[in-house]
Amino acid sequence: MTDKPSASLRVDCQARRHDVTARSSRVIPEETPIAFTYGGSTHAVMMATPADLEDFAIGFALTEGLVDSPQDAGEVEIVSSDAGVELRTWLGGGRQEAYAARKRSMAGPTGCGLCGIESLEAATRELPSLDNALTVSAAGLIEAMSRMPGEQKLNQETRAVHAAAFWNPASDALIVREDVGRHNALDKLAGALARQGVAASQGVVLMTSRVSVELVQKAARIGAPIIAAISAPTALAVRNAEKCGMTLVAVMRGRDFEIFTHPGRILEQVSAHVA
Template sequence: MPRPVVRVPRSSWRATGTAESERAIPEETAIAFTFNTASYAVMMASPQDLEDFAVGFALTEGVVSSLDAIDTIEVVEEEIGIELRVWLKAKDAAEFLGRRRKMAGLPAAACAGWESLIEAMRPPPEVGDGQVLTPDQIMTAVNSLFPQQALNRETRAVHAAGFWDPARGLVAVREDVGRHNSLDKLAGALARDGSTAEQGLVVLTSRVSVEMVQKSAAIGAPIIAAVSAPTALAVRMADACGMTLVAIARKDGFEVFTHPRRIKGTLESHVA
C-alpha cells in the first residue's frame, strides 16, 4: 500500500543562498469506490484510513443510511490506484442498484446534467438541537485540532476534520489532501466506533463549502467550526437545515453565520 508521506529532493532558494535537501510531501492516490461491483466514483485522496473513508463516503453521499447496510469492505491495491470494494447487504444492495437502474433509464445527456445538479443541490437532513456551548468551548475545540494533525506537521499540505465532544474532548481526527475526504474519513471513524456527531461539533481546517455542510448534516452534526470562511451557498444550506455555522475561527475569536442559539456567553479575554 502506498505510504501517505514521501520524501522528495528539492532545492531551497533563500536570501542567504541555495541549498539541496529533501522535503516530506503527501501522497495522492486515485481511490475508486464500487458498491456490489457497480462503479460509483473515483476520488484523489491520501492512502490511509481507507476503511473509514469507505464507510464515511457511503454515509455522507447517501449510498447507505447506516453502517448496518454494509456487509464487508475490501481494500484492493491496483497498479494505478486503490479500489474500495464495498459489499452491501442484500436488501440495501437491491435498493442501491434499483436507484442506479432508474437513473440509467433516463436519456444520457439529460441524465448526466440532471443527476449532477440534483446531487450538488441535495437538501441536507435537518439537524437536532445538540448542546449549547460557550465561546470558550468553541475555541477549545478549534485549538485542540492542530496538535493532532500529525500528517500536516510533516507535510504542511493536508486538511483535517475532527469531532469535539464537551464531555470527552477531541474524539477523532482524520487528515487527507482533500477537505471532503478528511470529513468522509471522520464520518466513517465515528460510525465504526459507534459514535454520533449529535452532541458536539465538527471542526474543520478548511473553508466551508456547501458539500461540507451536506456531509456534516448527514452525520447529524449540529455545529461546524472552521478556520476559514464559508461560501454563500454553504451559509444558506446551513441555515435551511438548522445548523450553527461558525467560521473564521482564529486566536482572537470567531464569527457565527447561522443559528447562534447554540452559543451562549462571552469569550474570555485570556483565550489564546
Template structure:
C-alpha cells in the same frame, strides 16, 4: 505502470533557494493515490486521496452520500491494492440498491470535489434531514478546539499539504481526527471513524481546516452533526443550507475570534 501508494508521505530531495543561495536537502511531501469506491462489482466514485484510513473513507462516504442509512447495511468492506490505485470494495444490503442507482457517480474530482459526476442539477440540492440535536458549545471552547485540531495534525505538520476534520466533545476535548489531501475526504473519513466507534455526531462539533462549501454542510447534516466549526469562510449557499437544515455554522474561527452565521442558540 503506476506504483500504488501506501504511505501517507514520502521524503524527496529538493533544492531550496533564497536569493543567491541554494541549499540541497530533503522535504516530506504528502502522498496521494487514486481510490475507487466500489459497490458490488460497480465503481461508484473515484477520487484522489491520502492512502490511509480507507475503511473509514468507504463507510463515511457511504453514510454522508446517503447510500446507506447505517453501518450495518455494509455487509463487507475490503481494501484491495491495484497497479493504478486502491479499491475500497463494499457489498451492501439489497435494500440499498435503489439509493445507489439514484446517487450513482462515475468520477469525483481530483481532490474530492463533492458534486462532480452527479447526473442531474436536482441532485446538487438534495433533500437533507433536519438536525435537531440540542448539543451546545461554550464560546470559550471554540478557540481551544481549533488549537487542539491544529496541534493534532501530525501529517500536516510533516508535509504542510493536507486538510483535517475533527470531532470535539464539549467539556471533554478532541475525540477524533482524520487527515487527507482532500477536505471532503477528511470529513468522510471522520464520519466513518465516528460510525465505526459507535459515536454520535450529534454529541459534539465537527471541526474543519478548510472553507465551508455546501457539500461539507450536506455531509454534516447526513450524519446529524449540530455544530460545524471551520477556520475559513463559508459560501453563501453553505450558509443557506445550514440555516435550512438546522446546523449551527461557525466560521473564521481563529484564536478567540469567530463568526456565527446560523442558529447561534447552540453557542453559550
C-alpha cells in the same frame, strides 16, 4: 496487487533560504486514485491520501446517503494495484438493489464532492432537519480548535493536508482525520465516528478549510448540529446551514470567530449540555 501505498513520501528538492540555494528534501503527502465500488460496480473515483481507508469507505457511503449505518455497508475489502486503490463494498439489507436504481459514476479531482452528479436537483437534495439542542461554550470551542494542529500528524510532516475533527464537549475528546481533500477528510471522520459508535449529534465538526456547501451537506447527513472552520463559508453553505438548522461558525482565528447561522448553540461561559 501491490502493497498499500504510504500516506507520505520524502522527496529531493532545491531549497532557497536567505539568498542561498542548496540541495534539500521534504516530506510531502501522497495522492492516489481511490475507487469506491459497490456490488462490483464503480461508483466514484476520488484523488485522496491513502490513509484511514476503512473510515473513508464507510464515511463516504454514509455522507453520500448510500447507507444509514456502517452495518449496511458490510465489510470493506482494500485492493491495491499500480493504478491505485479500490475499496470494495457489498451493500446489505436491500441497499444494493436501491443503489443499482440510482447508480451514478463520477471522476473527481482532489476532494471534489459533486463531480459527475447527473442533475442539478441531486446537487442540492433535501437535508435532514437538525433540531438538536446541543450547546457549547465559546471558550470550549476556541480551545478545541486550538488543539487541532497538535493532532494533525500528517500535516506536521507535510504542511499540505486538510483535517476534519470531531469535538465532544462532554468528554473533551477530539477525533481527527486528514487528507489532501477537505471533503475526503470529512468522509474519513464520518466513517471513524460510525465505526467507533460515536454519535455526531453530540458534538462539533471542526474543519481546517473554508466551508463549502458539500461540507455542510455531509455534516448534516451524519447529524452534526455545529460545524466550525478557520476560513469563511460560501453563501450557498450558509443558506443550506440555515435551512437545515445547523450552526455554522467560521473565520476562527485565535479567540475570534463569526457565527453565520443559528447562533443560539454557542454560549458564553456556559457548560455544554444536551436537552
